[in-house]
Amino acid sequence: MASDPARTAAQRLLAAALSGRGRLEPALEGLGGLSPIDRAFGRALVMACLRHLGPIDAVLDRRLSRPPPAPIRDLMRLGMAQAFWLKVPAFAAVDSVVALAPQRWRGLINAVLRGQLREGMPADGAEELAPAWLMARWRAAYGVTDAAAIAAAIAAEPDTDLTFKAAATPDRLAELGGHALAGGTIRTSRRGELSTWPGFAEGEWWVQDAAAAVPGRLLPQPGQTVLDLCAAPGGKTLQLASGGATVTAVDRSESRLQRLRENLKRIGLLAELVVADATDWSDERGFDAVLLDAPCSATGAFRRHPDVLWNARPGDIAALAGAQAKLLRSAARRVKPGGLLVYSVCSLEKEEGEAQLADFLAADHEFSIAPIASGEGGSPVASLTPQGWLRILPHHLDGGIDGFFIARLRRRA
Numbered sequence: 001m002a003s004d005p006a007r008t009a010a011q012r013l014l015a016a017a018l019s020g021r022g023r024l025e026p027a028l029e030g031l032g033g034l035s036p037i038d039r040a041f042g043r044a045l046v047m048a049c050l051r052h053l054g055p056i057d058a059v060l061d062r063r064l065s066r067p068p069p070a071p072i073r074d075l076m077r078l079g080m081a082q083a084f085w086l087k088v089p090a091f092a093a094v095d096s097v098v099a100l101a102p103q104r105w106r107g108l109i110n111a112v113l114r115g116q117l118r119e120g121m122p123a124d125g126a127e128e129l130a131p132a133w134l135m136a137r138w139r140a141a142y143g144v145t146d147a148a149a150i151a152a153a154i155a156a157e158p159d160t161d162l163t164f165k166a167a168a169t170p171d172r173l174a175e176l177g178g179h180a181l182a183g184g185t186i187r188t189s190r191r192g193e194l195s196t197w198p199g200f201a202e203g204e205w206w207v208q209d210a211a212a213a214v215p216g217r218l219l220p221q222p223g224q225t226v227l228d229l230c231a232a233p234g235g236k237t238l239q240l241a242s243g244g245a246t247v248t249a250v251d252r253s254e255s256r257l258q259r260l261r262e263n264l265k266r267i268g269l270l271a272e273l274v275v276a277d278a279t280d281w282s283d284e285r286g287f288d289a290v291l292l293d294a295p296c297s298a299t300g301a302f303r304r305h306p307d308v309l310w311n312a313r314p315g316d317i318a319a320l321a322g323a324q325a326k327l328l329r330s331a332a333r334r335v336k337p338g339g340l341l342v343y344s345v346c347s348l349e350k351e352e353g354e355a356q357l358a359d360f361l362a363a364d365h366e367f368s369i370a371p372i373a374s375g376e377g378g379s380p381v382a383s384l385t386p387q388g389w390l391r392i393l394p395h396h397l398d399g400g401i402d403g404f405f406i407a408r409l410r411r412r413a
Helices: 005-017 024-029 036-051 053-063 070-084 090-098 103-119 132-142 144-155 170-176 235-242 254-267 307-311 314-332 354-363
Strands: 160-164 178-180 186-188 205-207 225-229 246-251 272-275 287-293 335-345 367-369 390-392 404-411
Touching: 005 024, 005 036, 005 070, 005 307, 036 053, 036 070, 053 070, 053 103, 070 090, 070 103, 090 103, 132 144, 160 235, 170 178, 170 186, 205 235, 225 235, 225 314, 235 246, 235 254, 235 287, 246 254, 254 272, 287 314, 314 335, 314 354, 335 354, 354 367, 354 404
Parallel strands: 225 246, 225 287, 246 272, 287 335
Antiparallel strands: 160 186, 160 205, 178 186, 335 404, 367 404, 390 404
């Protein structure tokens, strides 16, 4: 075991987070061998680093005449995150990362970090927090003011949102330190291992961002047959099943469906789980309602997954939009006449939301918008558009909310 397991783990986590989309979560799951304190600090350190990566890298680019090896740059990043955002004493922030470096790099790391400590806190404004190409897109899509508000949310550590199987009792709310949001989501600032929280072992709740809980609330549930496409990790399946629907959940990942299977057992709910690619699933059944929360760039999910911003590439959006179009066509043909289809993405990019919907409606005249009402499903009032769909932005709710596009459609009877 390394002499500083928490910071060694943080260096490994940061490398994983920046090496490709979806690599941070498996790395976090690999921290089981650490003590709870080391595990918590290692995670907090890497998340602080990712939330402030733009300002940190701006400083390093200015102070370094040539790029050092990636592991050395990561140690500098972690040193700055400790000193400026986790408030670790300056000497400890510097010495702890210097000690993890090969001897030949220690002088450089020491000089860079101590130089910035003398200069003070790096600029941490909206323009520094997001990748420049994403900021340009958000300004073009939403205007300068909203783009700045979106980016400002990157730096904020979010509270945890929970969906309860049944209404949370006042005693349970008090134990969790939680409060209810519109729609019934419970928000808590509690930290630590979820499995130790009150009500977890009893299967009373699951973690689900307030925005992610909205799509499932836009569908009728008791006695209805509902298809949840691209269902994993399964929060919406749990919602629909707890609401009394007969749910079929389809996802192409067996391992992700296994996690859903475990959560269904913990919560005490039933659903049919199918491992299949939703674009060419051979089942010909029709459903009263279909929910498609499509794979996307996930730029709206940066509050809990800031690594998505630094792994996204402009070309990803067009490629994902093509896949979403195929999924929408597949979802549509499974809706019974007169039934509902909800399409959602946790993306801030309009190609994956508004433009995707426009293309679908132009090609399939059996569907039309089933307008969403103001505040329906617990959605922020500011998120409702004149067209009757939702464009949820992270600053539309006090305390933050994930960015989402959500539209509800009805098939002609």
